[in-house]
Amino acid sequence: MSRNAESTAFRSALEVVRGVEPRVADAIAAELADQRESLKLIASENYASPATLLAMGNWFSDKYAEGTVGRRFYAGCQNVDTVEALAAEHARELFGASHAYVQPHSGIDANLVAFWAILADRVESPALRKAQARQVNDLTEADWFALRRELGNQRMLGMSLDAGGHLTHGFRPNISGKMFDQRSYGTDPATGLIDYDRVAEAAREFKPLILVAGYSAYPRKVNFRIMREIADSVGATFMVDMAHFAGLVAGKVFTGDFDPVPHAHIVTTTTHKSLRGPRGGMVLCGPELADQVDRGCPMVLGGPLPHVMAAKAVALAEARRPDFADYAQRIVDNAQALADGLLRRGATLVTGGTDNHLVLIDVSGYGLTGRQAEQALLDSGIVTNRNSVPQDPNGAWYTSGIRIGTPALTTRGLGATEMDATAELIHTVLSQTTPGTGPDGAPSKAKYVLDPAVAESVGKQAADLLTPFPLYPAVDLT
Ligand code: DSN
Numbered sequence: 001m002s003r004n005a006e007s008t009a010f011r012s013a014l015e016v017v018r019g020v021e022p023r024v025a026d027a028i029a030a031e032l033a034d035q036r037e038s039l040k041l042i043a044s045e046n047y048a049s050p051a052t053l054l055a056m057g058n059w060f061s062d063k064y065a066e067g068t069v070g071r072r073f074y075a076g077c078q079n080v081d082t083v084e085a086l087a088a089e090h091a092r093e094l095f096g097a098s099h100a101y102v103q104p105h106s107g108i109d110a111n112l113v114a115f116w117a118i119l120a121d122r123v124e125s126p127a128l129r130k131a132q133a134r135q136v137n138d139l140t141e142a143d144w145f146a147l148r149r150e151l152g153n154q155r156m157l158g159m160s161l162d163a164g165g166h167l168t169h170g171f172r173p174n175i176s177g178k179m180f181d182q183r184s185y186g187t188d189p190a191t192g193l194i195d196y197d198r199v200a201e202a203a204r205e206f207k208p209l210i211l212v213a214g215y216s217a218y219p220r221k222v223n224f225r226i227m228r229e230i231a232d233s234v235g236a237t238f239m240v241d242m243a244h245f246a247g248l249v250a251g252k253v254f255t256g257d258f259d260p261v262p263h264a265h266i267v268t269t270t271t272h273k274s275l276r277g278p279r280g281g282m283v284l285c286g287p288e289l290a291d292q293v294d295r296g297c298p299m300v301l302g303g304p305l306p307h308v309m310a311a312k313a314v315a316l317a318e319a320r321r322p323d324f325a326d327y328a329q330r331i332v333d334n335a336q337a338l339a340d341g342l343l344r345r346g347a348t349l350v351t352g353g354t355d356n357h358l359v360l361i362d363v364s365g366y367g368l369t370g371r372q373a374e375q376a377l378l379d380s381g382i383v384t385n386r387n388s389v390p391q392d393p394n395g396a397w398y399t400s401g402i403r404i405g406t407p408a409l410t411t412r413g414l415g416a417t418e419m420d421a422t423a424e425l426i427h428t429v430l431s432q433t434t435p436g437t438g439p440d441g442a443p444s445k446a447k448y449v450l451d452p453a454v455a456e457s458v459g460k461q462a463a464d465l466l467t468p469f470p471l472y473p474a475v476d477l478t
Contacts, residue, residue: 004474032472037466039422039465040383043273043403044244045273047471051318052318055307055310057307065306095267098286099286101296102282102309103297103301107168111166113300113301114239114266114285114293115176116292116300117293119151123154123209125147126143154181156170156180156212157185162186162396163184163194163218165184165218166214166241169184185198185199185202186390193220196230210239211234213241213260214240214243214244215244216243219355219356219360220355221258222260224238224260237265240266242260246271246273249261251328252325266293268281269282274331275315277316277318278308280311333416334416335405336354337423339354341424342361344423347366347427358404360401360403361373361426362401366430369386371399372436372447373430376433376448377430380425381462388401413468418465425461425465429450429454433449434448
């Protein structure tokens with residue numbers, strides 16, 4: 001697409017929207033302006049390509065397509081079949097997977113589809129077999145009771161939230177922690193790293209049906225070969241949630257023991273983080289689980305979003321191009337430059353650095369909670385999110401950490417020099433912010449004090465850093 005075509009496409013689209021509800025058109029334009037102006041360091045965000053964005057805004061949105069390619073519960077799905085099959089083909093080729101299911105609307109949905117597929121495949125439940133053999137009407141009340149009893153109370157072992165795992169890996173308040181008898185593994189308190197011997201010990205004791213690996217806030221590689229050996233040693237299904245690092249797998253930065261696809265029975269992901277596609281999810285698996293995974297909709301998911309599947313096909317095609325590997329490597333190089341810059345200035349980093357796309361700063365070293373640090377950085381034009389650190393004394397709301405990631409800034413083209421400058425800006429804000437007090441004068445975990453002149457100066461420097469790297473340079477909405 002020529003630059004002129006991009007600009008025309010977005011401007012025309014906004015003009016049409018403006019004709020109906022101008023406030024929506026204004027909000028869309030304002031979002032682009034805000035994203036252009038802020039130093040976006042949220043580890044789970046990125047900037048999708050214009051082609052990916054444009055593939056979503058069309059009449060595919062109007063089509064119901066429950067079922068899978070060639071086996072739909074609705075007529076007239078021939079064009080949806082085309083884009084779903086294309087997205088799945090690109091995913092299979094990109095990741096070397098034998099089966100790809102591209103319907104999940106998010107990473108959480110993808111995980112639910114995987115849990116369902118594993119339960120249906122692994123749990124010996126005559127009632128479930130009967131139900132799946134389409135003999136639902138033959139099931140008695142006693143059968144349904146047996147089915148609930150047989151599927152319930154299965155065991156899941158996943159990484160704990162404060163060690164960097166995801167809510168859906170068995171966190172108690174999440175549905176995964178309620179539907180499974182759950183236990184979690186943490187990290188070594190001294191190093192912050194996964195201790196595989198302890199994971200193996202926990203697996204031996206607990207004997208989970210599912211062993212989950214993957215993370216939202218762990219700044220290191222995971223050895224999936226070892227994790228698979230642990231799963232095999234206790235007869236567990238090995239599931240990897242690669243939502244955060246799918247782009248690094250796609251770009252062949254994570255290979256061998258660190259590529260989950262050859263090692264896991266089932267892999268889930270989002271498509272919008274380091275993979276740089278539209279918001280959505282995906283499941284990859286071998287032939288054993290494929291049939292159950294394909295029942296995701298309507299067993300687990302609402303109707304598929306064909307317009308998003310079209311955008312997934314576009315983004316996955318982009319990720320198969322050689323320049324994506326270069327992008328993926330630069331994400332990691334930038335994260336390491338950012339980590340080095342912070343360490344040199346005295347910051348405390350969980351695990352002492354990174355080998356993926358994210359860095360976790362323990363801001364208790366600056367005397368702050370994560371919430372105070374997040375807001376002070378935001379005041380200064382730096383967008384991050386607070387995150388628990390291992391054994392966090394401040395819990396999941398206030399936290400003691402700030403998670404920063406480089407996929408988005410790398411898309412804009414920033415490199416090692418700008419990462420060092422970013423480290424300087426972050427350190428300046430954090431070292432000049434102090435905890436505040438509540439209305440009663442008591443210490444507050446939320447209030448903070450930062451000289452507005454410092455925030456303004458850092459904000460200006462952040463904007464200057466971005467000036468040579470315009471976001472969507474071809475798109476002019478004025
Ligand atoms: N919300 C995503 C993240 O920020 O990591 C995970 O669900």
